[in-house]
Amino acid sequence: MTGFVVRRIGQMALALLGVSVIVFALIHFVPGDPVRTALGTRFDPDVYEALVRRHGLDRPLVIQYFSWLGSALQGDLGVSFRSGQPVTGLVLERLPATLTLAGAALAVALVVGVPLGVVSAVRSGSKLDYIASAVSQVGVSVPDFWAGIMYILLFSLTLGWLPPSGYVSPLVDFTGWLRHLVLPALAVGLVSGSIIFRFVRSAVLEALNQDYVRMARAKGLSRRAVLFDHVLPNAWIPIVTVVGLQLGFLLGGVVVVEIIFAWPGIGRLAYLAVGDRDFTVLQGSVLYIATMFLVINLVVDLLYAWLDPRVRYD
Amino acid sequence: MTEPAAETTVGVVAHRSRLRTTAETVLRNRLAVFGLVILVLLVLVALAAPLIAPYTINEVDVANRLQGPSSQHWFGTDELGRDVFSRVIIASRVSLQVGFVSVGIALGLGVPVGLIAGYYGGRIDSILMRLMDILFSIPAIVLAIAILAALGPDIVNAMIAIGVVYTPIFARITRGSVLTLRDAVFVQAARSIGASDLRIIGNHVFPNVIAPIIVQTSLSLAFAILAEAALSFLGLGVQPPNPAWGRMLSEGRAFFQQAPWMAIFPGLAIFATVFAFNALGDGLRDALDPQQRSIIESRGRS
Amino acid sequence: MTQPVLSVRDLSVTFRTREGPAKVVDRISYDLGPGETLAIVGESGSGKSVSSLALMQLLPTPPAVVEGEAIFEGRNLLTLDEPEMQKIRGNRIAMIFQDPMTSLNPVRTIGHQLMEPIELHLGLTGRAARERAIELLHLVGIPSAEERIDDYPHQFSGGMRQRVVIAMGISCEPDILIADEATTALDVTTQAKIIDEIKGLQERLGMSLIWITHDLGVVAGVADRVVVLYAGHIMEEADVDDLFRVRRNPYTRGLLASLPVPGRTSRRLEAIPGLPPDPLRPPRGCPFSPRCPYVADVCVREEPALREPVPGHRSKCHFDPEDLHA
Ligand SMILES: Nc1ncnc2c1ncn2[C@@H]1O[C@H](COP(=O)(O)OP(=O)(O)O)[C@@H](O)[C@H]1O
Ligand SMILES: [Mg+2]
Numbered sequence: 001m002t003g004f005v006v007r008r009i010g011q012m013a014l015a016l017l018g019v020s021v022i023v024f025a026l027i028h029f030v031p032g033d034p035v036r037t038a039l040g041t042r043f044d045p046d047v048y049e050a051l052v053r054r055h056g057l058d059r060p061l062v063i064q065y066f067s068w069l070g071s072a073l074q075g076d077l078g079v080s081f082r083s084g085q086p087v088t089g090l091v092l093e094r095l096p097a098t099l100t101l102a103g104a105a106l107a108v109a110l111v112v113g114v115p116l117g118v119v120s121a122v123r124s125g126s127k128l129d130y131i132a133s134a135v136s137q138v139g140v141s142v143p144d145f146w147a148g149i150m151y152i153l154l155f156s157l158t159l160g161w162l163p164p165s166g167y168v169s170p171l172v173d174f175t176g177w178l179r180h181l182v183l184p185a186l187a188v189g190l191v192s193g194s195i196i197f198r199f200v201r202s203a204v205l206e207a208l209n210q211d212y213v214r215m216a217r218a219k220g221l222s223r224r225a226v227l228f229d230h231v232l233p234n235a236w237i238p239i240v241t242v243v244g245l246q247l248g249f250l251l252g253g254v255v256v257v258e259i260i261f262a263w264p265g266i267g268r269l270a271y272l273a274v275g276d277r278d279f280t281v282l283q284g285s286v287l288y289i290a291t292m293f294l295v296i297n298l299v300v301d302l303l304y305a306w307l308d309p310r311v312r313y314d
Numbered sequence: 315m316t317e318p319a320a321e322t323t324v325g326v327v328a329h330r331s332r333l334r335t336t337a338e339t340v341l342r343n344r345l346a347v348f349g350l351v352i353l354v355l356l357v358l359v360a361l362a363a364p365l366i367a368p369y370t371i372n373e374v375d376v377a378n379r380l381q382g383p384s385s386q387h388w389f390g391t392d393e394l395g396r397d398v399f400s401r402v403i404i405a406s407r408v409s410l411q412v413g414f415v416s417v418g419i420a421l422g423l424g425v426p427v428g429l430i431a432g433y434y435g436g437r438i439d440s441i442l443m444r445l446m447d448i449l450f451s452i453p454a455i456v457l458a459i460a461i462l463a464a465l466g467p468d469i470v471n472a473m474i475a476i477g478v479v480y481t482p483i484f485a486r487i488t489r490g491s492v493l494t495l496r497d498a499v500f501v502q503a504a505r506s507i508g509a510s511d512l513r514i515i516g517n518h519v520f521p522n523v524i525a526p527i528i529v530q531t532s533l534s535l536a537f538a539i540l541a542e543a544a545l546s547f548l549g550l551g552v553q554p555p556n557p558a559w560g561r562m563l564s565e566g567r568a569f570f571q572q573a574p575w576m577a578i579f580p581g582l583a584i585f586a587t588v589f590a591f592n593a594l595g596d597g598l599r600d601a602l603d604p605q606q607r608s609i610i611e612s613r614g615r616s
Numbered sequence: 617m618t619q620p621v622l623s624v625r626d627l628s629v630t631f632r633t634r635e636g637p638a639k640v641v642d643r644i645s646y647d648l649g650p651g652e653t654l655a656i657v658g659e660s661g662s663g664k665s666v667s668s669l670a671l672m673q674l675l676p677t678p679p680a681v682v683e684g685e686a687i688f689e690g691r692n693l694l695t696l697d698e699p700e701m702q703k704i705r706g707n708r709i710a711m712i713f714q715d716p717m718t719s720l721n722p723v724r725t726i727g728h729q730l731m732e733p734i735e736l737h738l739g740l741t742g743r744a745a746r747e748r749a750i751e752l753l754h755l756v757g758i759p760s761a762e763e764r765i766d767d768y769p770h771q772f773s774g775g776m777r778q779r780v781v782i783a784m785g786i787s788c789e790p791d792i793l794i795a796d797e798a799t800t801a802l803d804v805t806t807q808a809k810i811i812d813e814i815k816g817l818q819e820r821l822g823m824s825l826i827w828i829t830h831d832l833g834v835v836a837g838v839a840d841r842v843v844v845l846y847a848g849h850i851m852e853e854a855d856v857d858d859l860f861r862v863r864r865n866p867y868t869r870g871l872l873a874s875l876p877v878p879g880r881t882s883r884r885l886e887a888i889p890g891l892p893p894d895p896l897r898p899p900r901g902c903p904f905s906p907r908c909p910y911v912a913d914v915c916v917r918e919e920p921a922l923r924e925p926v927p928g929h930r931s932k933c934h935f936d937p938e939d940l941h942a
Contacts, residue, residue, distance in 0.1 A: 011444075014448075015451045017449050018448030019451060022448070022457075113447075131351070138589065140592055141536065141588040142588075143540055143544065143585065145543075145547055145563070146543075146563060146577070146584060146585070149567060149577050150578075153570060155579070156504075189583060211714075212722075213722055215720070216405055217731070218712075218713075219710075219784060220705040220706035220707055220733060220736055220737060221735070222702055233721075233723045234721065234723055237723070242319075252455035252456055253455075255456055256455060256548065261424075270456070273463075274548075279463070286459075289453060290453070293452070297451070307723070308722075310722060312769070
């Protein structure tokens, strides 16, 4: 187990390093001079000079990378090409909003996908299974941003139940915060929920067909006991893995949905940075999102190992 | 043990004779057939779009702006009085094109990487797959946004970005299948008679990993079209004045209350296309995926 | 004759498949005496597993349709309700399966899985259940059971796992143990050891044993009586010595001819040519007629009855053994 944990953490560190190279390289993919591009019509030779010097863009690439990496490790991602504010501060300010939305969306996805998936598998071939499977087939094909727009159209503009967009801090107005959270969380969560439903259903179906399930029934256990004591503990293992992978998809959905709902998270920050050609802010946003994804996947893998004795006792 | 010997020794031949049963299985799967029918319709519409479209895409008619669906304008008109129906069907061309080209890129990069990593193993394998892991560790749409931000918003760049983003999936799937084959009898046999690696990979390994790749191709087309729509929605894909579903959606947002059809119909078009590829992919998986098949066949075992 | 523990009468199992009904067990009847070992032998797919799963009500219905009777202590097992059946499964009638690799749940400890029937049927809990489990592991020959009880299945070898499965089977001292290909997945030496152990346990516990196998070779050393199953039909039933002395049925002859004879390795094995019939399209007449070397007109026209020309020896064939000429 410790071997596995160490190996897995090492892998994550390596992946992070790779991500940092990609993120660093981002600026250097920009055709021409990124700072000049960023400043555009507001070009001012003094600001230009300052930015180039601040980011060391006049030094050789390798040195640039390592000094960038060194600062990044200390939490310094440079300053915004646009506003001159520190990037780390800009990103961290928006991190809680993104985490909240991602967490809420995941909660929706799990609450919808897991129980329905289990029931569908146990009653496979039933009307419920048929309907749930058909709905999920639709669910996986709906673009989340379109779903978001349709929800706004229906629940805000037509029915007037929920606010169409925006954000209030839960510390100021908790129910207001919750009301703002519902639609974006549903937009992202229901799509992921459909995918999770399908995996749960097939994982449970697969577990149900194992010999040890028949053996457990032959020992006199009830269907219910077999389900909870033998089927599900085995089904969780692939399910946990898939939920981990789903998180990448879910984070991507969060990024786009943030924009529709004017949700002040990292996705919206990145989007605005793209429009502003503010490459340092974009770098910071991408780095944080990728790190979040890697950390979550690490946690998921450790959970996986803990669930599976074949890995735990290795 | 119950596996017929022919299947394990002469993979290529076995595959060809299996084509028929595969086709039959796919055609028996109602969902797959449904997806296939939608797809064929979509492709026909896309090919014939300039002939079918009642208006040209940029036929401005301000007098008739923001009109609801009618017999003249099936899907209504937009803020400039352009015909939404014409724009939706013309836009299907670019969506399908981006889908096919970007998945083509992903295939072209991912499959060779997977073949090489799986076949040679060892250090080459670790290096290539770690690289893929790194690409995989940035959520796809975020990576695509980053690539497009650097390269500049443009349809060709969007295809490249989506293609790069989906490369690791193909590399992983191919490698996984190759690993199960590397020590198979027919590969060993080919090696023992001195066939070159290239020849072995091309003649023996590749034909046996096609099935999972085909399944993944169909599913990835669905993802790619979703990704293109998202990128165009964000203004990073297709540039005006050309219509794209994602772009039409985002333009429609501003006129939401007066003209909901501007957002509804392009969204439905995205949904139908993605649904068709997903359904076909699922049907293909049922027909081609060996694991699924073995469950069905295991009925015959003791 | 003593009262049988289990009387199976006209047991049939039909699967409703997309291509139509498939009758995979066709009106089989047999008795199992107290302490007796009955072997059910037949090629893969002949309905051995399905017929015994049907007794335990462990077939999914649908698609399976089960008909007939299986009388155990005056009650028909096939019509008992689920709670009643749960009291019998693992307790009065236990069943163990072919593959020791897959019969154990990989994410539960051996002890957990072994204590389940003990807690359920014997009402033992905590320490007592654990001690009983350790005792059982000792009984089936697992060394240092006290420590190994908390191990997971993947930490055991194949033979050891099958011993654990056997321990689960006998944990509540059942009246009947159904062993479905219990040793098939093991190597020959381990197989012989396990068979010895099961026989020993059977004597100590006085249980009846239904020994299901496709290998007629091991039957001689294990069984008292033998039922030969082909395509869901009983083709022959006899005391084990009778069966080996007078093989009344052409199918049994074919089966025996395909056995390797120890010491006579040079002889070619004569596998029965052809394949068992597709249960969706059973042949007219005798189920074995398409493969039978002695086939006559009547065999294709009429299904033979399961006749009992000699008391205690039944054979499903139109002919007597001395009349069979190729
Ligand atoms: N769930 C099922 N649906 C349809 N047919 C089945 C099912 N389970 C078993 N069968 C069929 O029943 C027949 C008998 O199977 P089985 O009893 O497992 O044979 P064996 O004698 O090898 O144990 C086989 O032809 C098998 O294909
Ligand atoms: Mg069997």
